[in-house]
Amino acid sequence: MSDGFGPDNLPYGVFTLGRGERRIGVRLGNGVVDLSALGGRLAAASLNPLMAAGRQEWTAAREAVVAHVAWGPPVIPLHDVTLHLPFEVADYTDFYSSEHHALNVSAILRPGSPGLSPQWKHLPIGYHGRSATVVVSGTPIVRPSGQLGEGLFGPSRRLDVEAEVGFVVGRPGRRIATTEFAEHVFGVTLVNDWSARDLQAWEYRPLGPFLAKSFATSVSPWVVPLDALAPVQAQPQDPEPLDYLRPAGPGFDLRLTVEWNDTLVSTPPFTSMYWTAAQQLAHLTSNGASVRTGDLYASGTVSGPEREQVGSFLELTRNGDDPVKLADGTLRGFLENGDVVRIGGTALSAAGTRISLGSVSGTVVP
């Protein structure tokens, strides 16, 4: 639990102690260091003021935090605090940038179809999600109801997860070049894009996901600043994208884990993603649309080439047809009430070490 939360990481979060006010802290080992004494934007009740200030301020704040932590400040044990959404979510966008995921979903839901749609390798496909239902890790997930087919309304029977990486926009902008990515993106967080596959299959053509994904999206309580991460070479792209999507920008060596009721069922590798976060932001703003402080955009489900690397249960269990066996001996196709899913992850840090991205978990309730 405390592994990967050393001074090379220091992810930001927002916590309360008892009935106290919300404060910004950083995770250190199994606890939180209160940053409110550092004053300025670190004395706020959410990360938004700091996020809005821009890259120079972010780097200065991180230097101040590193120096503060080096003094050996008091560390409040995690079990004494309540963790909140670390930032106020402005708009929420979700991409679809894993080629493995897109091919798997297509083969499962649209057998016989060509696989990737014709534009897939020309632009990062995405949809606009619902920011009002982005919730912090630990928030119970109420099973959504909806139309499951013609004449059928009721609780979803095919409730699923999507393991994703979220990018948090700090500085507003429009027509953001891929080379300006680090000027606008403050940090990364883990995302679970809960998805009701039965609602989705019935509603999604031709406009894409609507109620199947709008009921809840969970995020980790920790935002790992971009400064903590090592940029790595992204995947090669063929055909070469248009100019506004070049250069591709950095990849990140993030390794996710998906646990279903404490059974590790998958380890999705972020390095296998086709489109980069810089290209996603460039595309999102290429028509003149603006992004603002607190915008969250998610990578899309992270699925690697292997069965045990997929980021959704739709893929893992082949739409429920090939259930997985959990450690307690029970079989699962989709989520049952009471099930707990925890998505975790580690990252290659700027210091060359492996740091933790924390985790995002949720329990399904009726």
Ligand SMILES: O=C(O)/C=C/C(=O)CC(=O)CC(=O)O
């Ligand atoms: O291909 C489809 O019909 C559906 C795909 C998804 O549900 C995935 C989605 O939300 C985007 C992503 O997370 O990659």
Ligand SMILES: [Ca+2]
């Ligand atoms: Ca998704």
Ligand SMILES: [Mg+2]
């Ligand atoms: Mg969602």
